[in-house]
Amino acid sequence: xxxxxxxxxxxxxxxxxxxxxxxxxxxxxxxxxxxxxxxxxxxxxxxxxxxxxxxxxxxxxxxxxxxxxxxxxxxxxxxxxxxxxxxxxxxxxxxxxxxxxxxxxxxxxxxxxxxxxxxxxxxxxxxxxxxxxxxxxxxxxxxxxxxxxxxxxxxxxxxxxxxxxxxxxxxxxxxxxxxxxxxxxxxxxxxxxxxxxxxxxxxxxxxxxxxxxxxxxxxxxxxxxxxxxxxxxxxxxxxxxxxxxxxxxxxxxxxxxxxxxxxxxxxxxxxxxxxxxxxxxxxxxxxxxxxxxxxxxxxxxxxxxxxxxxxxxxxxxxxxxxxxxxxxxxxxxxxxxxxxxxx
Amino acid sequence: xxxxxxxxxxxxxxxxxxxxxxxxxxxxxxxxxxxxxxxxxxxxxxxxxxxxxxxxxxxxxxxxxxxxxxxxxxxxxxxxxxxxxxxxxxxxxxxxxxxxxxxxxxxxxxxxxxxxxxxxxxxxxxxxxxxxxxxxxxxxxxxxxxxxxxxxxxxxxxxxxxxxxxxxxxxxxxxxxxxxxxxxxxxxxxxxxxxxxxxxxxxxxxxxxxxxxxxxxxxxxxxxxxxxxxxxxxxxxxxxxxxxxxxxxxxxxxxxxxxxxxxxxxxxxxxxxxxxxxxxxxxxxxxxxxxxxxxxxxxxxxxxxxxxxxxxxxxxxxxxxxxxxx
Numbered sequence: 280x281x282x283x284x285x286x287x288x289x290x291x292x293x294x295x296x297x298x299x300x301x302x303x304x305x306x307x308x309x310x311x312x313x314x315x316x317x318x319x320x321x322x323x324x325x326x327x328x329x330x331x332x333x334x335x336x337x338x339x340x341x342x343x344x345x346x347x348x349x350x351x352x353x354x355x356x357x358x359x360x361x362x363x364x365x366x367x368x369x370x371x372x373x374x375x376x377x378x379x380x381x382x383x384x385x386x387x388x389x390x391x392x393x394x395x396x397x398x399x400x401x402x403x404x405x406x407x408x409x410x411x412x413x414x415x416x417x418x419x420x421x422x423x424x425x426x427x428x429x430x431x432x433x434x435x436x437x438x439x440x441x442x443x444x445x446x447x448x449x450x451x452x453x454x455x456x457x458x459x460x461x462x463x464x465x466x467x468x469x470x471x472x473x474x475x476x477x478x479x480x481x482x483x484x485x486x487x488x489x490x491x492x493x494x495x496x497x498x499x500x501x502x503x504x505x506x507x508x509x510x511x512x513x514x515x516x517x518x519x520x521x522x523x524x525x526x527x528x529x530x531x532x533x534x535x536x537x538x539x540x541x542x543x544x545x546x547x548x549x550x551x552x553x554x555x556x557x558x559x560x561x562x563x564x565x566x567x568x569x570x571x572x573x574x575x576x577x578x579x580x581x582x583x584x585x586x587x588x589x590x591x592x593x594x595x596x597x598x599x600x601x602x603x604x605x606x607x608x609x610x611x612x613x614x615x616x617x618x619x620x621x622x
Numbered sequence: 623x624x625x626x627x628x629x630x631x632x633x634x635x636x637x638x639x640x641x642x643x644x645x646x647x648x649x650x651x652x653x654x655x656x657x658x659x660x661x662x663x664x665x666x667x668x669x670x671x672x673x674x675x676x677x678x679x680x681x682x683x684x685x686x687x688x689x690x691x692x693x694x695x696x697x698x699x700x701x702x703x704x705x706x707x708x709x710x711x712x713x714x715x716x717x718x719x720x721x722x723x724x725x726x727x728x729x730x731x732x733x734x735x736x737x738x739x740x741x742x743x744x745x746x747x748x749x750x751x752x753x754x755x756x757x758x759x760x761x762x763x764x765x766x767x768x769x770x771x772x773x774x775x776x777x778x779x780x781x782x783x784x785x786x787x788x789x790x791x792x793x794x795x796x797x798x799x800x801x802x803x804x805x806x807x808x809x810x811x812x813x814x815x816x817x818x819x820x821x822x823x824x825x826x827x828x829x830x831x832x833x834x835x836x837x838x839x840x841x842x843x844x845x846x847x848x849x850x851x852x853x854x855x856x857x858x859x860x861x862x863x864x865x866x867x868x869x870x871x872x873x874x875x876x877x878x879x880x881x882x883x884x885x886x887x888x889x890x891x892x893x894x895x896x897x898x899x900x901x902x903x904x905x906x907x908x909x910x911x912x913x914x915x916x917x918x919x920x921x922x923x924x925x926x927x928x929x930x931x932x933x934x935x936x937x938x939x940x941x942x943x944x945x946x947x948x
Contacts, residue, residue, distance in 0.1 A: 314730055362713055420909025421902060424660075424713070425852050429902040432845065436895035559721060566714055599732040599839075601725035608722025612700075615715060619708030 295617050302613040307606050316598055324595050325602070329588035337474035341545060342557075342583035343576075344478040345370070345537035349561030350568075350575040351485040352405075352533030357570045358493055359519075359526040360506035365412045365427025366534045367558030368434035369405040373535025375438060376404025377542045378457065378549040381464055382446070390463035397464075398481075398539045405535020406528045408434065413527035417520040423527075439551055446549065456550035466544035475544045482576075485533055490572040492529075502526055534558060560586075563611050582607055631876065632759045636767055639872035641666075641828040641843070643770040645850040646857070646864045647777050648821030652698065653854060654781060655814040656794040656940040659701050660716025662822055663847025664723030669693040669826030671731035674837045678739040686740070687766075687827045694823020695816050697723060702815035706808050709944045720847065727841075734837045742766060742832040766828040770865075773821070777861035790814055794938030797945035807945060825850075845898075852901045856908065858935015874900060912936070 308318040329339055349366055356363035363369075377397035384393035408430060415426035446457045466475045493499040501522055504512040509519045541553050564582055568574030582603075589603035645662060652659050659665075669690035677686025697719060704715040745768075747761040760771060781787040793800045793807050801807045826843070834842040849871060857864025878896055911929070 310726065310729065314732075362717075364717070415902065415906070419902075419906040420912075421905045422855075425848075425855070425905060426902060428848050429852075429898045432895045432898040563718060563721065566718070599729045601728040604725030605722060605729055608718055608725065611718045612704075612715075612722065615704060615710050615718070616708070619704060619710045 295621075299610070299613045299617055302616070303606060303609045306609040306613070307602075310605055311598075311602075314598065316596060321592065321596060321598065321602065324592060325585065325588035325606075327588075328591045329584035334473075335587065337469075339580070339583045339587045340474055340479065342586050343580050344475070344482045344544070345540050345555070345557045346561055346564065346583055347482050347576050347579045348485055348533050348537035348540065349558050350564045350579055351482075351489045351572075352530035352537075353561055353565045354489050354493060354570065354572055354575065355502065355526045355533075356409075356530040357565055358499070358502040358506050359522055360509070361416075361423050361523065361526065363409070363412070363427060363527065363530050364424050364559075364562070365409060365430050366530065366561060367554050367556070368427065368431035369408045369531040369534035370538040370541070370554040370558050371431075371434035371438055372408035372531075373401035373405035373538025374542045374549060374553040375434070375441065375538075376535065377401035377539035378441075378446070381460055381542070385461065385464070393464060394466060394543055397543050398536060401535040401539025401542070402532045403535065405531040405533070405538060407531070409527040409531020409534070410524055413524040417523055435551075438549065438553065442549060442551060454551055456546065456548045459548045464543070465547050466540070468544075475540075478540055478544050481536065481540075485536065486572065486576060489533075493572060498525070560607070563607055567611055567614060629755060629758050633762065634876055635869055635872045636759060636771070637763055638833060638876060639868045640764070640767040640770040641825040641833055642846060642850055642853070642868040642871060643774065643865050644766070644821050644828060645825035645847065646853050646868045647770075647773055647861055648694075648818040648825070649850055649854045650818075650857070650859060650861050650864050651777065651781070651790075651821070652815040652818030653859060653941060654794045654938055655790050655811045656797060656938055656943065656945075657702060657705060657811055657815045658712045658716060658942050659698055659815060659818060659822070660713055660851070661697050661701055661719035661723060661847075662716075662851055663845065664720035664727070665694050665697040665819065665822050666826040666829065666843055666847045666850075667841060668697065668723040668727040669823040670830035670841055670843055671727040671734070671826075671837050673823075673827035674739055674830040675731065675734050677831055678734060678737060681740055683740050683742055683831060686831050687824060690827025690830075691820045691823040694826060695820040698815045698819020698822065699812070701819075702812040705944050706811050706815070709946055712942055712944070724844075728839050731837050731839075736838050737836065739836060740831065741835045742828075764832050766824065766832050769824070770828075774862060774865045781861060791938070794940050797940050797943070801945070801947050807947060822847075849898070849901065852905065855937075856901065856904055858908070859937060860935055863932075863935065871901075908935075 307322075311318045311321050329335060349370060352369070353363055353366060356366075377400045380397045380400035381393060384390075384396065387393050412423055412426045412430055415421040415430075416423045419426075442454075442456055448458045466477060468475050493502070501512070501517050504515065505517060505519045505522050513519060537557060538553065541555070542549060546553065560582060561579070564575055564578045567578050585603035585606055589600040592598040592600050592602055645666060649659060649662060672693045673686040673690030676689040677683055680686075700719060701712065701716055704710045705712040742764045744762060744764055746763075751757045751761045753761065763771075779787075781791065789800070789805060790810065792803075793805060793810055797807045797811075829843040829846075830837055830841065850868070853867040853871060854864055856867040874896065881896075
């Protein structure tokens with residue numbers, strides 16, 4: 280759970296949670312006042328915009344799915360001590376790979392098989408992109424932060440090239456993306472609400488697998504050992520380079536699933552901003568969850584609420600929707616402050 | 623489009639690289655003291671927005687630049703406070719700040735988007751601008767470009783030729799030893815991080831008031847902060863080499879625009895990302911240049927040996943580590 284929730288008495292804990300909540304409220308209100316907007320209506324519309332109706336809740340869960348999948352991936356890479364900033368590009372690579380599968384499968388007779396293949400393709404695409412960053416670190420001496428960032432921009436460039444080049448819509452390519460897939464190739468949704476049960480099951484499954492691998496297996500122990508002391512782990516006969524690649528592959532696989540979900544379940548095509556920044560956001564989620572498995576889905580849910588709630592801010596209050604990002608950042612900063620002061 | 627006037631090209635490189643040089647020098651200074659300021663990308667955007675907003679409201683360019691510098695310094699102060707005094711991970715704090723500052727810039731800058739504001743134009747140096755070749759390249763520039771040119775030798779002199787620079791490098795290499803010699807390591811790390819942030823803020827202001835004028839979403843400076851961080855490594859933590867890296871990057875960006883003229887079918891965005899893989903490639907070359915086996919095998923050829931020597935450089939040994947004096 281949250282870092283400050285550990286090893287503390289209930290009273291201390293209450294004080295910390297209170298401090299963080301008040302801190303985030305004050306910081307956000309300050310920003311809103313600077314922008315000349317009344318804080319209360321903004322908070323109200325954020326809340327109603329996220330949880331005001333069942334269809335809003337469904338929308339929140341549709342954001343929660345890719346965000347949690349990315350967070351699952353990051354749990355592996357953080358456990359071994361890698362800062363996988365390349366997660367954003369891994370989502371994009373997964374989306375590209377699953378679009379490629381679906382384009383190939385438009386003619387096929389079995390759409391449900393093609394959707395499964397699209398997810399497998401996405402997983403593979405994300406893994407390849409992550410392993411590339413891993414090899415850049417182990418063989419090329421490029422820090423994973425810079426290798427990952429560079430690959431993020433490359434993945435973005437490839438997406439744009441595909442949308443405007445080989446995969447462009449009949450006629451002329453545009454920023455609205457590739458042509459929409461026929462409906463049988465969409466991930467099935469629950470009744471009229473745009474919520475995919477398959478996506479939810481997949482995400483919960485990814486969480487359970489992450490928890491099992493990281494806490495119950497030899498592999499998880501090896502990742503933890505290398506993460507806390509690579510030299511000691513090496514003397515124990517573990518080769519950090521091999522495990523770096525393995526952890527990156529697992530992380531990229533999860534991020535690739537998120538990309539495949541964005542293509543099959545949300546946009547039904549490839550668009551320039553297919554990753555919706557969920558990779559970067561997932562880094563904050565996992566940091567706030569103190570790199571633990573079971574804290575992540577709750578924080579991801581809260582972050583998804585903020586994201587969905589802020590969508591209507593420009594219409595209702597004429598405010599930019601980036602308010603959600605400010606609240607999320609303020610939350611992580613305040614938590615770091617409280618935790619740092621305690622240390 | 624195809625024939626390039628060399629003088630014009632060089633002058634536009636000096637102008638286009640000005641903000642990157644400022645950011646790279648700022649980051650080099652704080653990393654020399656052992657603090658990575660990863661908030662660069664967001665800091666640049668936020669200071670660009672604030673600088674534009676202030677200059678727009680007051681119609682005063684100087685106030686705009688001052689405001690931008692102040693924002694950069696404040697962001698760096700946050701990084702310094704969290705990492706040096708609270709002992710939190712520099713990467714974590716910097717990353718959160720970079721995302722938050724970007725969102726803050728978009729949120730608060732919304733009313734200033736797509737407005738026409740004051741711009742820092744070209745201020746040629748009287749008489750000297752007529753010097754052939756050098757004049758048009760170096761002396762027919764804007765004030766921030768002059769500042770960037772002057773700061774390169776100054777940063778080198780300060781870091782390598784003064785007692786203050788020596789003390790800063792000592793802290794970056796071995797904070798424990800510097801502390802044992804009676805240096806107040808925390809205060810010095812903090813204040814040099816702030817000074818570095820000041821330059822980053824100036825870089826942001828230079829974007830919105832001089833090279834990519836105006837504010838918008840996107841502004842056009844997105845991603846430069848990350849590039850600047852990579853250039854610091856590329857320059858081997860040496861201010862002059864890092865500045866040369868910034869000029870190389872500006873050259874690549876300008877060439878990207880020309881390549882686009884040659885292949886109009888390829889979308890512009892593809893050329894915009896081209897410098898990033900090149901940067902990764904140079905980082906690999908640098909790593910190989912530092913490996914012992916490459917050094918021995920290059921001994922035979924003076925060309926290779928020279929290239930290896932130029933490309934090598936090592937990080938301050940205490941970089942990224944928070945040191946807590948007992």
